[in-house]
Amino acid sequence: MAVTAGPSRRIVEIVFAAALIAVAGAVFVLSADYPAESAAFPRVLAALLALCAVVVTVRQLRHGAEAGGQPFFAHLPRFLLAVVILVAYVAAIGVAGYLLPSFALAVGLPFVLGYRRLALTVPLALGTLAAIVLIFNVVLERPLPPDVLMHLWETVR
Amino acid sequence: MIDALVHALPHVFAPANLLAVVIGSIAGLVVGALPGLTVTTGIAILIPITFGLDPLFALGMMAGMYNAGSYGGAIPAILMRVPGTPASVATILDGYEMTKRGEAAYALQVAVVSGVIGSALSAIALILFAPPLVKVSLLFGPAEYFWLAMLGLATISALLGDDLVKGVTASLIGLLIGTVGQDLTSGTERFTFGSLELMDGFSIVVLLTGLFALPPVFQMAEESIKEGMSAAALKFRKQRSVLREWRYFLPVWLRSSAIGVFIGIMPGAAGSMSSFLAYNDAKRVARSPETFGQGNPEGVAASEAGNGADNAAALIPALSLGIPGSGVAAIILGGLLVHGLRPGPQLFRDHPDVVYGFMLQMLLSAFLLLVVGGLAATRIFGQVLRLPRVVLAPLIILFVAIGVYAVNNAMFDLYILVGVGLVAYVMEKLGYPQAPVVLGLILGPMAESQLRLSLTISQGNPAVLVSSWVSIIIALLTALVLVTPLYRAWRERQRKPAAA
Known part of the structure; x- marks a missing residue:
């Protein structure tokens, strides 16, 4: 349970509020370089944001133990896996284009999450990608990210 | 108004725009029916896909998705x-009891x-009430617009979610994101870190x-x-006809619709x-109130009529004043901005075909529900419900990724x-509502520019913000909206020790 659940909701509440205070502080400091009229609005917002975050933190510290002990994640490893795969997917689009990483994602993500029926996921991935190419590339005439498959196709031609 | 409606009719019934409403309705039915996905998610996916298309085509899809999505939740x-969807919780109370009695088809018919x-x-309320409300906004100057933005943010922050502080925090996050980019008044680059991509601020499509x-x-x-879902659950046999029993349901439909419209108009409610x-x-x-919760079809009728009735009504303050009545209306506001359409009098003056066309599309999509949400259609489109959600997740990413990339052709x-x-x-997961972030992003630049304009006109005197009766009323309303939940929380706290 402890392995899959990760940090408690209370901890995440406090960490998130602390991050907001940090952001507010950064906004306040960075605004010092701007002319007064451009700095005033973000500075007021930053001060209010920090105030709200402090209220959330104090509430958690005073009363959070009553209900905040439950785990934040239903299943932390699966969440982390999804995040890593999503970041890798976006990075792969920059390198290999849209089609290959998308196919790998549509088939691979359910597979690593325990769904192994390739007879469903492979045709579904191909069908979805065909529909996307048809809608975006053919009908709407929008360019897809430069794709390694297209380079290969050009080379073969 | 009648002229504008008549003029918009041919645009609404143009084949492409008609097709958009149909596609939006089918997609909305699927999105609403899939637990875990909401109309808000569906419209957020639609916005990058429809970016760059004709506004009525895009809005037609949103109208279809809005109405069909809010009904779709009734299917599961x-x-x-x-x-x-969260709104279909009340439908469960009697709807599922009817299914257990073998009346699933009849319950679905009552719902649709x-x-x-x-x-x-x-939708009729939207057509009737939005144009007159726009005239009220003509009384507004910079100070009134500033307070209007504050009222919009306050209502969405206070009424969406259970926690005022978190709602306000979400609004402030949106407002701060809205300050990124070039300050249009002074030309200063704020929080861009030298990035060209951030010069115009964050793309609202990407954020939504x-x-x-x-x-x-x-x-x-x-x-x-x-x-x-199992295939067996999607096999229906034809049962009684709701339309033949209209006299029985009519009072429930009218009362529930009136409640839905009223709640829809209230900003943020x-x-x-x-x-x-x-x-x-x-x-x-x-x-016989004791039959409610035991499979009374009136319970399903009331819940679904009330649910459907707040859809278009939530757009009344959104289109006329820029204050959305619901989270979905806030997203649709974002969708309008993406197409260069800013709510308020200019929208009605400069783009009457689009705004009246959109209202008619809301009406059209309501009737289209009979076709798209009928039993045969539910059986066909409901096949998507048989997909495991773990398979569905990456497919959503595929659409989202290409839609977002296509906006600027940018990996950034x-x-x-x-x-x-x-x-x-x-x-x-922490209970911070997301709709105030969007509204902060939309209203932030307006609030800042109107505030600065007011102060410039008054040579820096802040009293200008409460110098007209309209400003004072809106400022008081804003304070009331923010103070009410605090007062309620204080009373709860007073009661607790007494009860203990």
Whole structure:
């Protein structure tokens, strides 16, 4: 349970509020370089944001133990896996284009999450990608990210 | 108004725009029916896809998705006791009991017809009330617009979610994001870190998509549900006709629709509240209230009519004043801005074909529900419900990724999308509502520019902000909206020790 659940909701509440205070502080400091009229609005917002975050933190510290002990994640490893795969997917689009990483994602993500029926996921991935190419590339005439498959196709031609 | 409506009619019934409403309705039915996905998610996915298309085509899809999506939630609620959307929780109470008695088809029929009636009456209210409300906004100057933005943010912050502080925090996050980019008054670059991509600020399409489309994907991956709906659940046999029993349902439809429209117009109040209030009202006036919760079709009718009736009504303050009545209306506001359409008098003056066309599309999509949401259609489109959610999650990412990339052909936007999606997921799980972020982003630049304009006109005198009776009223309303939840919380705290 402890392995899959990760940090408690209370901890995440406090960490998130602390991050907001940090952001507010950064906004306040960075605004010092701007002319007064451009700095005033973000500075007021930053001060209010920090105030709200402090209220959330104090509430958690005073009363959070009553209900905040439950785990934040239903299943932390699966969440982390999804995040890593999503970041890798976006990075792969920059390198290999849209089609290959998308196919790998549509088939691979359910597979690593325990769904192994390739007879469903492979045709579904191909069908979805065909529909996307048809809608975006053919009908709407929008360019897809430069794709390694297209380079290969050009080379073969 | 009549002239504008007549002029907009041919645009609405143009084949392409008609097709958009049909596609939006089918997609909305699917999105609403899939537990974990909401209309908000569906529209967030639509916005990048329809970016760059004719506004009426894009808005037609949104109208279809809005009305059909809010009904779609009733399908799993009735068949599986799983609410497809938060608003369909009240439908479960009697709908699932009817399914257990073998009346699933009849319950679905009651739900769809009630949804159609609620949505249609709501669209008529939108057509009747939005244009006169626009005239009120003509009384507004810079100070009044500043307070209007504050009122919009206050209502959305206070009424969406259970926690005022978190609602306000979400608004402030949106307002701060809205300050990124070049300050149009002084030309100063704020928080761009020298990045050319941030010169014009964050793309609203990317933010909307990240905020609303990615959190359900992370949720689906985390839950990793590997079973879809069984095929047997989608086999219906024809039962009684709701339309033949219209006299029996009429009072419930009218009362529930009136409640839904009223709640929809109240800024920030729409959503699941109207279906519950309509349900409670129907139970209160029923001859045999004890049958509610035991499979009374009036319960389904009340919940679905109330649910449908707050849809278009939530757009009344959104289109005329820029204050959305619900979270979905806030997203649609974002969708309008993406197409260069700013709510308020200019929208009605400069783009009458689009705004009246959109209102007619809301009405059209309400009636289209009868076709798209009927039993045969539910059986066909409901096949998507058989897909396990773990398979569905990456397919959503495929659409979202290409839609966001296509806006600026920029990889930068995809990285922003992932970052925003992660923060949005944490916010959602911690109970920070996301709609105020969007509204902060939309209203922030307006609030700042109008505030600065007011202060410039008054040579820096802040008293200008309360120098007219309209400003004072809106400022007081804003304070009231913010103070009411605080007062309620204080009273709760006073009661607790007394009870102990």
